[in-house]
Amino acid sequence: xxxxxxxxxxxxxxxxxxxxxxxxxxxLYNEIENPExxxxxxxxxxxxxxxxxxxxxxxxxxxxxxxxxxxxxxxxSLVQMTLFSGNIPPxxxxxxxxxxxxxxxAMVFFQTQxxxxxxxxxxxxxxxxxxxxxxxxxxNYYTLNDFIDFEASSTLLQTVDLSxxxxxxxxxxxxxxxxxxxxxxxxxxxxxxxFFDADTYPxxxxxxxxxxxxxxxxxxIQSNESTNGxxxxxxxxxxxxxxxxxxTFITFFSQSDMSVFIPPVIEDNDFNxxxxxxxxxxRSIVEFDLGIIDSLSRNELFKNSNxxxxxxxxxxxxEDEFYVVVTALQDSVESWSxxxxxxxxxxxxxxxxxxxxxxxxxxxxxxxxxxxNQVRIPIQAFLQGYKNGLFQHNELMLYSAPVNSPFDxxxxxxxxxxxxxxxx
Amino acid sequence: xxxxxLLISLLFLSFTFSQNSMSGYGFGSYADxxxxxxxxxxxxxxxxxxxxxxLSNPSTWHNLLFSYLNTSVDxxxxxxxxxxxxxFSLSSAKLVIPWKQxxxxxxxxxxxxxxxxxxxxxxxxxxxxxxxxxxYSRLNSSSGGPSKGQLSFGYKLNxxxxxxxxxxxxxxxxxxxxxxxIDNENHLLQSRDYFSxxxxxxxxxxxxxxxxxxxxxxxxAYSLPIRGINVENDSYQAFLDLNxxxxxxxxxxxxxxxxxxxxxxxxxxxxxxxxxxxxxxYELKTRRHLQVELLNWNDTGKHNLxxxxxxxxxxxxxxxxxxxxxxAQPFTRDxxxxxxxxFFQNYGVKNLENVNxxxxxxxxxxxxxxxxxxxxxxxxxxxxxxxxxxxxxxIHMFNIGISIGDLWFVKRREI
Numbered sequence: 001x002x003x004x005x006x007x008x009x010x011x012x013x014x015x016x017x018x019x020x021x022x023x024x025x026x027x028l029y030n031e032i033e034n035p036e037x038x039x040x041x042x043x044x045x046x047x048x049x050x051x052x053x054x055x056x057x058x059x060x061x062x063x064x065x066x067x068x069x070x071x072x073x074x075x076x077s078l079v080q081m082t083l084f085s086g087n088i089p090p091x092x093x094x095x096x097x098x099x100x101x102x103x104x105x106a107m108v109f110f111q112t113q114x115x116x117x118x119x120x121x122x123x124x125x126x127x128x129x130x131x132x133x134x135x136x137x138x139x140n141y142y143t144l145n146d147f148i149d150f151e152a153s154s155t156l157l158q159t160v161d162l163s164x165x166x167x168x169x170x171x172x173x174x175x176x177x178x179x180x181x182x183x184x185x186x187x188x189x190x191x192x193x194x195f196f197d198a199d200t201y202p203x204x205x206x207x208x209x210x211x212x213x214x215x216x217x218x219x220x221i222q223s224n225e226s227t228n229g230x231x232x233x234x235x236x237x238x239x240x241x242x243x244x245x246x247x248t249f250i251t252f253f254s255q256s257d258m259s260v261f262i263p264p265v266i267e268d269n270d271f272n273x274x275x276x277x278x279x280x281x282x283r284s285i286v287e288f289d290l291g292i293i294d295s296l297s298r299n300e301l302f303k304n305s306n307x308x309x310x311x312x313x314x315x316x317x318x319e320d321e322f323y324v325v326v327t328a329l330q331d332s333v334e335s336w337s338x339x340x341x342x343x344x345x346x347x348x349x350x351x352x353x354x355x356x357x358x359x360x361x362x363x364x365x366x367x368x369x370x371x372x373n374q375v376r377i378p379i380q381a382f383l384q385g386y387k388n389g390l391f392q393h394n395e396l397m398l399y400s401a402p403v404n405s406p407f408d409x410x411x412x413x414x415x416x417x418x419x420x421x422x423x424x
Numbered sequence: 425x426x427x428x429x430l431l432i433s434l435l436f437l438s439f440t441f442s443q444n445s446m447s448g449y450g451f452g453s454y455a456d457x458x459x460x461x462x463x464x465x466x467x468x469x470x471x472x473x474x475x476x477x478x479l480s481n482p483s484t485w486h487n488l489l490f491s492y493l494n495t496s497v498d499x500x501x502x503x504x505x506x507x508x509x510x511x512f513s514l515s516s517a518k519l520v521i522p523w524k525q526x527x528x529x530x531x532x533x534x535x536x537x538x539x540x541x542x543x544x545x546x547x548x549x550x551x552x553x554x555x556x557x558x559x560y561s562r563l564n565s566s567s568g569g570p571s572k573g574q575l576s577f578g579y580k581l582n583x584x585x586x587x588x589x590x591x592x593x594x595x596x597x598x599x600x601x602x603x604x605x606i607d608n609e610n611h612l613l614q615s616r617d618y619f620s621x622x623x624x625x626x627x628x629x630x631x632x633x634x635x636x637x638x639x640x641x642x643x644x645a646y647s648l649p650i651r652g653i654n655v656e657n658d659s660y661q662a663f664l665d666l667n668x669x670x671x672x673x674x675x676x677x678x679x680x681x682x683x684x685x686x687x688x689x690x691x692x693x694x695x696x697x698x699x700x701x702x703x704x705x706y707e708l709k710t711r712r713h714l715q716v717e718l719l720n721w722n723d724t725g726k727h728n729l730x731x732x733x734x735x736x737x738x739x740x741x742x743x744x745x746x747x748x749x750x751x752a753q754p755f756t757r758d759x760x761x762x763x764x765x766x767f768f769q770n771y772g773v774k775n776l777e778n779v780n781x782x783x784x785x786x787x788x789x790x791x792x793x794x795x796x797x798x799x800x801x802x803x804x805x806x807x808x809x810x811x812x813x814x815x816x817x818x819i820h821m822f823n824i825g826i827s828i829g830d831l832w833f834v835k836r837r838e839i
């Protein structure tokens with residue numbers, strides 16, 4: 001039988017020819033065809049827009065805010081403490097009122113990463129409401145549903161004066177703000193009466209408040225969400241019997257907290273613009289006429305398509321950065337009038353399910369910073385997705401990015417979208 | 425085994441690099457004179473491998489004494505405008521088995537169409553959008569092409585007449601890419617054509633006609649489609665190739681998960697090829713032959729799918745070739761076949777200017793071994809005029825084929 005592969009040199013020669021000869025030159029062409037139809041442009045006009053209010057959002061829950069800034073007014077912060085101490089065996093607040101216990105002193109302390117430029121007096125109150133939880137979801141400052149007038153239902157326990165000199169973060173980046181309750185002082189008695197007595201005042205909630213409203217800057221302390229949250233330490237003696245006395249301390253930790261402030265007011269002029277503010281939850285939805293997209297061939301590709309918004313007015317300073325987020329919606333807007341989850345019109349049902357809930361579509365979410373009084377947000381991905389059926393609605397939601405200060409507010413003018421699309 | 429794999433993979437790669445300007449017409453350029461032995465004579469039906477055998481004509485195969493495994497490869501250099509392209513490809517792989525000098529069988533694999541061509545704009549075009557100047561150019565390319573699997577049968581009717589037939593299965597695919605380059609970003613529109621079809625070739629050869637007591641070998645062949653070549657076209661949605669890998673993936677725009685599904689369209693009878701060849705061979709002197717062949721080729725396919733780069737397709741062609749060949753005398757000191765030929769070819773192009781081709785073929789074959797092994801070298805020079813886009817083109821094709829003879833399927837006592 002003949003061995004077909006017994007001539008290896010021939011095949012090596014063939015392989016050499018193949019490898020060495022595979023070069024390709026391009027045929028040059030002066031005009032392929034249809035040069036006019038390769039790139040096209042269109043204008044997508046805005047047809048409707050809606051200003052609405054959503055729940056306020058913050059860049060971080062790890063801090064409690066104080067101070068009045070821009071058009072916002074900080075009212076107070078609430079910190080709820082644990083009922084039991086974090087020590088073994090656990091000791092409850094009420095246990096500290098027992099006859100066998102002698103509370104020597106206590107300290108409520110907070111930590112901050114901020115330094116101060118102004119001097120102000122921070123007051124520590126105990127909420128004396130008979131509600132056991134002041135962090136109810138149904139609490140509504142707009143409708144006053146389940147409203148608790150914290151300021152009226154509170155007792156001042158202690159104040160501390162803070163100044164640029166005594167608030168200086170150390171090498172760890174932190175400084176402590178301490179409220180001391182010394183032995184024999186009226187303050188300690190108040191603490192025992194209005195805070196330790198959890199049977200009478202089950203809220204176990206402390207209120208922190210700028211006493212005279214003189215803080216005109218933003219000052220924060222670490223919240224329960226951080227690793228350096230509020231704590232309360234209590235030194236006491238426990239008389240076990242006539243011979244035995246335990247002299248020790250226990251620590252209570254915060255279990256939840258929140259800041260209460262008045263955000264920038266929604267003004268009539270806001271309705272004339274794309275108005276954005278995360279503190280008040282002010283957002284906008286814009287509808288565009290995307291009819292032209294339906295008439296495009298399947299191979300048209302969108303390029304250079306930007307949502308261009310010009311800054312009309314804002315409360316931003318030169319140092320502030322403001323990011324605008326644009327996202328697609330999963331559901332179409334039913335009513336283009338102003339709506340808010342906090343304010344019910346008479347015609348609205350009381351049922352929460354009837355409230356407009358705009359669910360964003362995570363397939364398109366993009367943010368850009370305002371620069372030179374203008375923000376340009378590329379939306380070709382949205383337009384291409386709309387063309388491909390990925391997005392069903394011709395509406396875009398605009399809102400203030402979570403990284404922005406909740407007190408920053410902008411008003412923007414929206415131009416028609418000039419789009420460029422190409423077909424290879 | 426490793427070397428065989430390497431060889432096969434290299435041969436496969438070579439299909440993707442064959443380019444000439446004719447590849448831009450219709451579904452590509454047709455391969456002809458596939459085996460190296462026939463390149464020198466520029467014909468298909470007349471003896472070129474042995475003195476009475478053409479590897480492209482099954483009605484002559486019964487004259488073989490041994491089975492032959494033939495492989496031919498070619499190097500093609502196309503010169504057009506100020507550019508040139510040199511490519512390598514497999515041109516034929518064929519196994520021919522004679523049986524009792526009465527009949528013969530064959531199986532072959534050959535490229536059928538080649539679409540390897542790239543064209544692009546010579547200058548950048550400017551477009552202004554939002555006061556920004558955008559420069560773009562376009563680059564269109566196609567590659568690949570269907571192949572042909574062939575089963576052949578030859579039968580000797582009597583001492584003067586013989587017939588043959590080949591069943592051709594067309595299969596394979598080609599790719600088209602349109603690239604719009606904007607500011608160095610590639611916007612690709614890709615499609616793929618899948619070919620399927622069946623054709624049959626009928627051969628008849630005779631020595632009944634004599635001139636000066638010498639027979640004229642006459643051969644005719646008629647090819648017709650059993651089933652026209654259907655094309656399934658899969659068109660993929662255009663995308664911006666952000667990572668420049670020519671492949672639509674999750675890093676492109678729109679990403680592949682958000683793109684539309686490919687649009688599949690089926691086109692029936694896109695190609696329906698009929699051809700008729702008549703050829704004559706006359707032995708002027710001992711082992712010196714004069715050959716003439718005429719070809720008429722027509723495509724009556726529907727051509728509804730407009731995936732041609734040029735916007736036109738070859739609807740017919742005619743070819744005349746005249747050749748002279750001196751055959752070797754086996755087992756003597758004259759083991760060489762020498763071939764020379766001239767051919768004239770005219771392509772009728774739908775929608776575009778017709779193409780004319782004039783060419784020259786030269787070939788040398790070397791016999792060696794007791795089983796008549798043969799190495800063939802073929803050279804073809806052709807000049808084409810009237811080509812769309814490029815105008816004139818010059819082709820230099822060098823073909824090398826090796827044919828190994830053995831007693832496969834042949835009983836030894838019949839030698």
